[in-house]
Amino acid sequence: xxxxxxxxxxxxxxxxxxxxxQFAAAPKDCVCVYCIKxxxxxxxxxxxxxxxxxxxxxxxxxxxxxxxxxxxWQGNIVSPQTAICDRAAVLELxxxxxxxxxDQDWDFxxxxxxxxxxxxxxxxxxxxxxxxxxxxxxxxxxxxxxxxICNKMRKRGVPVRVLAGHWARLGSRMSRHEGMRRRARxxxxxxxxxxxxxxxxxxxxxxxxxxxxx
Numbered sequence: 074x075x076x077x078x079x080x081x082x083x084x085x086x087x088x089x090x091x092x093x094x095q096f097a098a099a100p101k102d103c104v105c106v107y108c109i110k111x112x113x114x115x116x117x118x119x120x121x122x123x124x125x126x127x128x129x130x131x132x133x134x135x136x137x138x139x140x141x142x143x144x145x146w147q148g149n150i151v152s153p154q155t156a157i158c159d160r161a162a163v164l165e166l167x168x169x170x171x172x173x174x175x176d177q178d179w180d181f182x183x184x185x186x187x188x189x190x191x192x193x194x195x196x197x198x199x200x201x202x203x204x205x206x207x208x209x210x211x212x213x214x215x216x217x218x219x220x221x222i223c224n225k226m227r228k229r230g231v232p233v234r235v236l237a238g239h240w241a242r243l244g245s246r247m248s249r250h251e252g253m254r255r256r257a258r259x260x261x262x263x264x265x266x267x268x269x270x271x272x273x274x275x276x277x278x279x280x281x282x283x284x285x286x287x
Contacts, residue, residue: 075160077153081202084154088198092157095192104162104189105182107155108196114203128197138193142186146226146235149179151191154199162188173222175215180222187229213250219243220260237267241274248281257281 078084092106112127130137130150166185169177223239244260247253261278268274
């Protein structure tokens with residue numbers, strides 16, 4: 074197996090023992106076992122709500138184990154600190170894409186999930202902390218990395234209707250940054266091509282044409 078940890082996060086007592094036991098009882102195609110993490114701090118995009126403490130994956134996430142590639146295409150619910158992975162599967166996958174400047178975990182686990190099943194320990198066994206230098210706080214870096222990840226997904230055959238949601242979200246966020254509105258409109262038009270009847274995407278595209286507030 075291979076496990077991951079950040080220097081400023083914490084594994085709680087029994088994490089590896091419980092995950093190893095889950096792996097031993099898992100189907101032969103299992104390539105990863107992960108657990109719940111508690112996140113302390115609030116990300117600037119409020120992706121986890123406006124509270125300063127969050128549980129990931131949250132109680133509203135129903136699909137947490139098994140063949141969860143389609144769930145991970147929609148967005149990441151697995152963090153490196155929470156996972157132990159089959160070493161051979163990681164090596165065959167090529168590990169993390171070091172060219173990405175952010176969101177390497179989403180790219181990695183979405184690719185890994187396409188190769189096998191995931192196990193899940195339904196317990197909070199990791200504490201993570203959002204720090205001033207956390208990668209998740211660098212919005213522009215994350216936006217560009219997520220565009221690259223979506224392009225990689227498209228090449229792997231992920232349906233464009235799934236990717237359209239990401240293009241619309243990324244286009245909307247890019248439109249708020251100086252010098253990124255042209256890229257925002259390109260993404261939103263791509264989203265519209267995949268979902269031409271989605272009124273939310275039309276509204277987001279229209280908003281990119283409004284003058285910016287001084």
